[in-house]
Amino acid sequence: MFRFGNPEYLWLFFAMPLLLAVYIYLNIRKRKDVQKLGNLSTLKMMMPELSLKRSYLKFWLIFAALCAGIFMIARPQFGTKVETVEKEGIELVIAIDVSNSMLAEDVSPNRLARAKQILSRLIDLRRNDKVALIVFAGEAYVQMPLTSDTQSAKIFLNTIDPNLVPIQGTAIGQAISLGMSCFSGDQEMSKAMVIITDGEDHGGSAVDIAAEAAKAGVMINLVGIGSPDGSPIPATEYGSNFMTDSEGNVVVSRLNEQMAMEIAQSGGGFYVRADNSNSAVRALETQLDELQTGKTTSLTYSEYDEKFSMLAWIILVILVLEILFYDKKNPLFRNVRVFK
Incomplete structure (x- = not known):
């Protein structure tokens, strides 16, 4: 062309x-x-x-x-121009909660949309890193394997919605275990996970799994999104009705900060609550900048x-x-x- x-x-x-x-x-x-x-x-x-x-x-x-x-x-x-680019960064696995509770609107515009905004900003700042993307609810799936193509990560991030995971729940432990399998065997590059969730873990083993990850040299960081006071969950992503339980009561989803802090502490990382500012992104960037970087090469393509x-x-x-x-x-x- x-x-x-x-x-x-x-x-x-x-x-x-x-x-x-x-x-x-x-x-x-x-x-x-x-x-x-x-x-x-x-x-x-x-x-x-x-x-x-x-x-x-x-x-x-x-x-x-x-x-x-x-x-x-x-x-x-x-x-088409192909270039070999040498970068110096870390290996970063991002796990995002896509359970229905992430549709709660106690942060603007809702938890999931705000989570994607935060992660998109983080990916922009970590363009020298290798990034993998995981989605989880009742189960966890690799949305994008580890790659230095951070722009592809943003494209995948924009496609995320609760329909990607049919089984509901918040299996943070399974997300950590799956994230561990995404890392390479390169010992020179530091490894970290960033998990963004409302903290309503239904698995119960996330603290122990985070401790195992820390022993393997992977730092587990959690970003809590939502409010401890809670918020009703819309029945559909754009609907005005709310989800109810078997007795007809409106389901209220609350941010479980205590559990999120325990997972982060066990995983050798830190916990931060996200709000409508960029404070969570700045805190994550400061934390990740302290990790030892390693060199990696990758091919970049330009259309012309x-x-x-x-x-x-x-x-x-x-x-x-x-x-x-x-x-x-x-x-x-x-x-x-x-x-x-």
Whole structure:
């Protein structure tokens, strides 16, 4: 595929016919002025070193350089450019709770939407890390394996909703266990997990599993989202009715900060509650910056490869040739009949 990065500069080609017309007009005037001095054939005999064809050639070289220059500033691009980039970061597994309780609206616009905003901001800040993405409710699933392509992580993050996990619940322990399997065997890179949840764990083993992860060198951090006072859960993501239990009472979901803090403490990390500010992101960034980084290489792809440098070399060659050609015949090449 071929395109111009700045096609608006191609409009300059409309000025080239005007430049050519001005050059022809000036040459006609010059010829008439010379004819006033006498017959052209006689004048040529009086100036044997003069070569009109050389002056014409110099003009066309300049004209060609200008045309190539217009193409160059329009930035021709084609093909796919592949680069090997060396980064220095950590391995980071992000686990996000997608249970129905995450639809509660005690944070704006709701817990799940706010969680995705926080994680999107965190991914932007951790662009040198390798990132994996896990979703969990009653079960946990790998949404994206460990990769240095953090932009893909943001794309996957935007697609997350409660329908991804059919079994309801908040299996934080299973999410930690699955996250452990996502890490590589690279011992030089620090490893950490960030779990964002409302803390209503239904598994009961998350504290013990977090302790095992800490022994394996993985730091477990929790971000609590929601309010300890609780909030009703909408029956649908965009509905106005609320979920009820078997007795018809409205279900109220409360942030379990005590359990979240216990998991984080057992996992050697820290706990922070998310609100409508960026304080949770700043706290996470500070915590993760303290970890030892390691070097990793990855391939990056860009859809178009810049080719203006090729035109720059062509322009340079043209201008050098224009300088080398004299307006008059060179005595060193008197017998060379390139220009008669």
